[in-house]
Amino acid sequence: MLRSVLTALAAIVTVRLFRAAFSDGDNADVGRAACAIVQLGDAELAADTGAVSDGGALDTLLAINMSLSDKEWQSKFAKENGDAIAWDSDDNTHKKSNPEWAAKWPKWVTARQNIREKAAASEAIKKTALPTLTDSEKKIARQLLAAIVAEATGAEAELNNANSLLAANSNSKIKAAVNTAIYGDDKGGETTYKKAGAVSGVPATPASCMTDGVSGDAGPFYYTFLCICLEAGNNQKKTCSKTATSGSQWSNLASNGKTVYNNMRKICPENKKTALSAANIQATKAALMSHTTLQSDVGYLGKYDANCDGASANSLCVKYTSKVSNTKNDIETLPWASKLTEAATMLEKQQAAQTEATRAASKLKSKLNAAWTIGQTAKVLANARGSGGIPSNQPAANRAEKSGEDCGAHKKNTTCPAANCKWEEKDGKGECKPKDVEGQTKTAGGDGAAGTTEKCEAKLEKYCKSPHCKWESKTCKDSSFLVNKKFPW
Structure with a gap:
């Protein structure tokens, strides 16, 4: 009787061990999805190009405006020798009488300097009908130009706003956000998982695989990748690949993170041609989370049976203890997920700002083109009035x-x-x-x-x-x- 009981118990244990044992390729599918997110960090972005320029259109337009004003007005912004008069200069007699001019003064001074002899704008003006206008024709020209300047000033404000958004959402800042999401530092893992020595400052043992893949405030995605692809006590399993082993184990992180990184990138090759766009970021996140499953109403990512400690008798996974259940999905609040969303938002803002800046700069250039015709138009109108x-x-x-x-x-x-x-x-x-x-x-x-x-x-x-x-x-x-x-x- 006792022998039969022991035999039955042994059979149960055997079944349990068989179910728990991790088999080659068990995480191949989820591993590919996780690799796609790691590869977001490989993407190369172009160097920041800086602000979109109107090519000097507004400055030239304001120079035309200044050229049509009388000598008395022009003299307020330049000394007799032609040198500029700064707002705070003792030569400026309008600081007290016209304090509201302070904001516009720099542009007026620049406009005055741009109509000095041999200045580029001055030379361009000479090639038009503007210098030959009579006093009555100048009046007409000023009235025509006033509307153009008003529209150009509005376009300048739009251009400045768009350029501010471009600076706030630059490629370097987007790349830093992606690096932080994946490796926990904005340098792309150089101070964390790619260190030649012991990994520090980020999770480096399988313990946090059971707590959402987060330790304290640190929860980079590369750690989640390790949870589903790196063994504990062994390195012979084909974890996230059906053809290649990981070549490393968790304990190696305590001695040389760089070696582990190099081995892991053999089963997840670097891809510098990865497209870094808002759509691609969101798509890779969605693809990964489609592999999430529920066990006892708790969410898991990767092969699960009894534990997520990477041991061959257990499984390679992430247990979303506080983030995913049968009643909630708070994946977006994970450090890596929220940081990737931040990067995606920055990419969208960058694209919108680039479009707006280009449009505003083009508008300024078109207003300058219109201004060049004002001299001839003023002559025609004056002639029509005279007849x-x-x-x-x-x-x-x-x-x-x-x-x-x-x-x-x-x-x-x-x-x-x-x-x-x-x-x-x-x-x-x-x-x-x-x-x-x-x-x-x-x-x-x-x-x-x-x-x-x-x-x-x-x-x-x-x-x-x-x-x-x-x-x-x-x-x-x-x-x-x-x-x-x-x-x-």
């Missing part, structure tokens, strides 16, 4: 007032309306007049100095009235002319 053909995009009051002399030339009711005028009769006499001059004059031009200038310069003498306009030297002038001497932005 009575005020362009239709000018205020209606200007067009009506400019046509006042033409209306007065019509003495018959039959020809007056055809000239876009109106015929008025009083006491049996008729007079041909411009249509609604007074009403249009009150609304034309809008707010600000530019609008006032446009209202005044085209008025006939009888319509040139204060407070905004005054008749002087046979011309209607803006009574607040000094306002127009200021920079148009």
Whole structure:
């Protein structure tokens, strides 16, 4: 009876040992998935290229703007010898009277320096119609340029913001995040698992394989890779490969981490061509976690039976004691997983910032191209105004007032309306007049100095009235002319 009981017990133990024993290739599939994550650390990223540049477009645009201002305004930013006047300089007389200029002062100074003789922008300006503009043509040019400068200033802010994001999500910072996720240091394991001596500062025994692959705050992914691919007390099993052994065991980490690393990379070859993208990072993580299984409602990664200590009588695995169960999945909170997610997010931000920076820089260049044509456009508009053909995009009051002399030339009711005028009769006499001059004059031009200038310069003498306009030297002038001497932005 006793013999039969012992025989039965021996059979049970034999079955238990058979079930627990780790067989060659048991972790080959999960090993390939784990290797794909290790290979993320092999990816080579290009050196940081730095900020996206507009090629000097904004500086040149502001130089054009400065060239159209009067000498009095230009003199505020340069001494008689041409040297720049810094904001804090004693030569700057506007520090107290105009403190709000402080932020714009450096750009104004740069613009002034860029129109000095032989400066690149100055030489480029000479090749356009800008230097030949008359005073009246300059007024038109300044008004046209003001809108371009405003849009360019907005594009500059967008470019600066995008470049700040590029700096915060540079290739070097992304690579450091990936290295930290995999090896526990931003140098790619040089101070941890690739050390020629004993491994330190990161888990180096199989004990933490039973606690989520984390020891304290340290839980790099390479340690998880070791948990499912490195034996304890033996090195002859084909752990994560169906053809090659690991060649090392856990105890070797106490003497030479570099040797263990080299052996492990034989079953997980380095791949410097690995694509490092947000999509690839997330895909490799998902592929790995698809191998997670539940045992007694607790999550495991890799071959499991009784333990995850790497012994041949047990298994090679990671037990997610506090992270994965039948009711939760907190894998993303593991140090390596959260750090890889951080790297993926940085890659997405980098791509978006690169697109935005390129767009903003292109916009600035297009605004400069538009500015180069302003001189010729101003001449055409001034010529049209002088011949009575005020362009239709000018205020209606200007067009009506400019046509006042033409209306007065019509003495018959039959020809007056055809000239876009109106015929008025009083006491049996008729007079041909411009249509609604007074009403249009009150609304034309809008707010600000530019609008006032446009209202005044085209008025006939009888319509040139204060407070905004005054008749002087046979011309209607803006009574607040000094306002127009200021920079148009």
